[in-house]
Amino acid sequence: MAVERSEPPFRLALPEPTESYEQDVEYCVVDTGTGWTEYRFHDYDRLYTIPGLYEKLFYDVLQCCSPAVVCDLLAEQLSAERVDPAGLRVLDVGAGNGIVAEELRERRIGKVVGVDIIPEARVAAERDRPGTYADYHVVDLTALDGDESASIASGGFDALTCVAALGFGDIPPEAFRVAFDMVAVDGFVAFTLRDDFLSDGDTSGFGGLVKSMLDSGELEQLGSTVYRHRLATTRDPLFYRAVVARKRRPHTG
Numbered sequence: 613m614a615v616e617r618s619e620p621p622f623r624l625a626l627p628e629p630t631e632s633y634e635q636d637v638e639y640c641v642v643d644t645g646t647g648w649t650e651y652r653f654h655d656y657d658r659l660y661t662i663p664g665l666y667e668k669l670f671y672d673v674l675q676c677c678s679p680a681v682v683c684d685l686l687a688e689q690l691s692a693e694r695v696d697p698a699g700l701r702v703l704d705v706g707a708g709n710g711i712v713a714e715e716l717r718e719r720r721i722g723k724v725v726g727v728d729i730i731p732e733a734r735v736a737a738e739r740d741r742p743g744t745y746a747d748y749h750v751v752d753l754t755a756l757d758g759d760e761s762a763s764i765a766s767g768g769f770d771a772l773t774c775v776a777a778l779g780f781g782d783i784p785p786e787a788f789r790v791a792f793d794m795v796a797v798d799g800f801v802a803f804t805l806r807d808d809f810l811s812d813g814d815t816s817g818f819g820g821l822v823k824s825m826l827d828s829g830e831l832e833q834l835g836s837t838v839y840r841h842r843l844a845t846t847r848d849p850l851f852y853r854a855v856v857a858r859k860r861r862p863h864t865g
């Protein structure tokens with residue numbers, strides 16, 4: 613069941629479009645009935661506690677379409693590779709309140725397990741989309757102990773999704789690597805990244821990681837598209853790249 617979006621119990625306002633901010637310092641102001649309060653876009657713990665705010669801000673007002681774009685690309689590649697989505701077990705990293713899992717389940721993906729670093733995300737996913745995730749782990753992938761690692765890996769994943777969550781102080785390359793290593797050989801990997809993160813001048817670390825995975829044959833790219841991820845608060849478009857690939861061999865270190 614999707615979150616009720618018709619009459620949000622809050623008012624939301626954005627900065628003037630003439631003010632420009634980098635993505636990790638963009639903000640909005642919200643009034644839940646007690647006056648206006650500032651929320652940075654990356655204050656996910658606070659955003660998720662207000663039902664419907666995340667969807668209103670990113671999906672309705674700023675027109676985010678990343679989950680649908682990457683899930684369509686994945687579904688297209690599954691069909692081209694003649695893989696039945698119903699048998700797929702997906703690890704969704706940076707899962708938030710479950711929008712990606714909802715999109716995956718709408719495309720008949722059999723099982724989705726979520727991972728996020730903050731407990732508020734799991735609480736919001738259970739509140740907004742109960743039953744969508746088969747399981748949901750609140751962990752820091754870069755600091756897993758043996759039990760946590762074994763517990764997540766027991767999901768037996770043959771696909772990884774990571775949408776709108778790489779870079780910008782969110783999921784670092786090392787965490788992506790840990791999640792990637794939990795996916796079986798021949799598994800599918802679907803992710804989105806700001807387009808310039810994959811350029812030669814990239815300093816996020818993702819350009820180098822993805823390039824080395826492709827060059828070594830660890831990863832085979834199946835499909836990729838550049839698209840408008842969402843609007844910035846300036847109302848200018850932010851372009852991302854969605855990539856769907858297949859893991860072709862285990863990491864050898």
Ligand SMILES: C[S@@+](CC[C@H](N)C(=O)[O-])C[C@H]1O[C@@H](n2cnc3c(N)ncnc32)[C@H](O)[C@@H]1O
Nearest residue numbers: 656706707708711728729733775776777782783
């Ligand atoms: C922009 S939200 C995207 C949520 C969801 N994938 C979507 O498309 O709606 C980014 C999410 O990544 C999570 N995140 C940030 N750093 C993380 C990390 N190191 N490990 C796991 N999740 C992280 C945040 O808590 C947040 O829920």
